[in-house]
Amino acid sequence: MRLVATVLLAAMAALFLLAHAVRGTHPFWGWVLAFAEAAMVGGLADWFAVTALFRRPLGLPIPHTAIIPENKDRIADTMAGFLQDNFLTPEVVARRMRGMNLAAAAGAWLADPTLGRGERLRSGLGELVAQVLESLDPDRLGGQVRGGLVRQFDKLDIAPLLGGALAAAIADRRHMVVVDSLVRWAGLTLEANEDLVRELIHRRANAILRWTGLDERLANSVIDGLYKLLAEVIVEPGHPLRAKIDEGLSSLAWNLAHDAETQAKVARIKRELLANPALAEWWQGVWERLRTGLIARLRDPEGGLNASLRESLGDLGRTLQDDPALQVQINRLARRMAVGLATRHGSQIVRLVSETVKRWDATTVTRRIEGAVGRDLQFIRINGTLVGGLFGLAIHAVEVWL
Template sequence: MRRTATGLLVAMAGVFVLSSQYLGVHPSVGYVRAFAEAAMVGGLADWFAVTALFRRPLGLPIPHTAIIPENKDRIADTMAAFLQDNFLTPAVVARRMQDMNLAKAVGDYLAAPAQGDTGIRLRAGAGALLAEFLESLDPERLGTQVRGGLKSLAARVELAPLLGQMLSAAIADKRHLPLIDSAVRWAGLTIEANEDLIRTMIHEKANGLLRWTGLDERLANSVLDGLYKLLAEVLVDPEHPLRGKLDEGLSALAHDLVHDPEMRAKVERAKNDLLDNPAVATWWIGVWERIRASLIKTAREPGGALGGQLGASVAELGRVLRDDPRMQVQLNRFARRTAVGVATRYGGQIVRLVSETVRRWDARTVTDRIESAVGRDLQFIRMNGTLVGGLVGLTIHAAGHLL
């Protein structure tokens, strides 16, 4: 555009020179010469005006030229004040957001893309974002922080009453019976796996007479058979007295966990000893790292379960926002208050950021950026000045002949 405007000015200069040589040929040549002469004046004047905005014409130190570079700081302050007065005051922010249904717009966007490529990209983007977030965390530091938080939370919770209430509820609902059955089976298997050890212990405890007569072996068999028989009876008889004793013992334990200060103190000491054990800390760090690695792997799978879950969750959230007017009112009110709060608290800082950023730019940067934004229209000013100047010169020339 600059070359076009300059070319038009050069063309008018050529017309002026050419028409000056043929003034005597015909009276109309004088009109052409007057048009070209005035067009040159208009074009040069507008070239000077446009150039003076950004730099000194021909490098000459003419006053009131290079206006933008010379007034860069004042322009920065003016831009900042304009931004604050028209966009960042609480009243303006609240008024502009009053008629915006931001929640519904977000809901429409989140609910709609579930069936298209946008939904796939949204799920993939959410999964990648989660994976990158997890990868950016320091595993050891975060694991330590999470462990410290869990330890602090566990330390504040009195464990004994909670265990007692859980045990009482399990006994009342008879949910402890499968555990008793499992314990009985485990006891039987343990005895069976350690029969030789039990026989050896009985042989060692028996006196010499029993060993000499071989009764120690019969005694060992009788003990083992009695144990097996007892466990079998307990297992098959729901009303066995031993089961009643176990129920009574568990009920007493549940009561003591809730009401016995000494029992509660023992449980708390055991809990604190467990929390302070370095082995527990090492174990938790390993557990957390496995959880983190598994989440990263799942999040990075394009068609994995996490991507589908994220997509379904996002779509469901979008449908709620789209179809629930009360939710929209609440979220819009929250968004409006948040924006007003940001404008109130940080409006001045945002304005200072704009002002200081422009102030730090060098004069050439400011000039280039503004000229790049409006330069095309500025060159039209030069072309219009050339044509309008020519028309004015033509009018004056014609008026002179008529008068």
């Protein structure tokens, strides 16, 4: 558009020269001469006016030119004040947001599957979380998470909790499954270590028993007796050993909940476990597997995590659309947040605008403002050229009439 305006001005100059050379041959050329002369004046005047806003015409130090570069600091302060007075006051923000149903709009945005916006949000959110997990130092992050868990766990008085849980399980007979599992585990362990038990009995037996071969019979009797005992405990719900186990567990539950010495022992064991380097190493491995697995699931388009997130976003959108009471609450919350931001941080926002513009050099300010206004600046020159020519015709008409 700058080239078009310049070519139009050059064309008026050429037309002026042509009309001036042949103006005596016919009265028509007088009209052409008047139009071209006035068009040149209008085009040059508007070129000067447009250029003077952003730079010095032809580089000459003419007063009141290069207005924007010379006054960029004042313009920055004026822009900031205008922004604060007309956009960032609590009254304006509240008034503008009072007629907006942000919750319903967000619900429609999330729930409409044809737009794919919820899908893009889901993908963008998943990728953002994955990038955050990748960018953070795994060792440091895992240590921070472990440290937070350790601090919270250290504050927890775990003995009464264990005692209450154990007492509740005994009262509801839910501990019987654990007892049965322990008995079966004991039987399997005995079966897997029969040779070790026999060897232990042989070593403990005296020489006479070994010489007579009674140690082998003794070992068989011991092992068979243990198998029989375990089988009876499993088969008979009222077996005395079960009663002894229940009695011991009940005593342990009471001690955990009420006995200071038992609670102190549990607390000491807890502290020793938390201070054990092996626990820290184990947690670091667990955390790294969790982190890498979560990153892989977040980046898997067909993964269960993405499917759950997609479904959750759709449900959220439909809920926002269909629940007027929820819309009122969310809109009220959004309005209060926006008003609070304007109240607390409005001055900081406008100061950021002002300081940013002030830091720009004159060339940057000129280029950005001129680019923002765009083609209209050159239309000013074009209009000035054509309107000037029309005024020239009007003046020439008055001159001929007089």
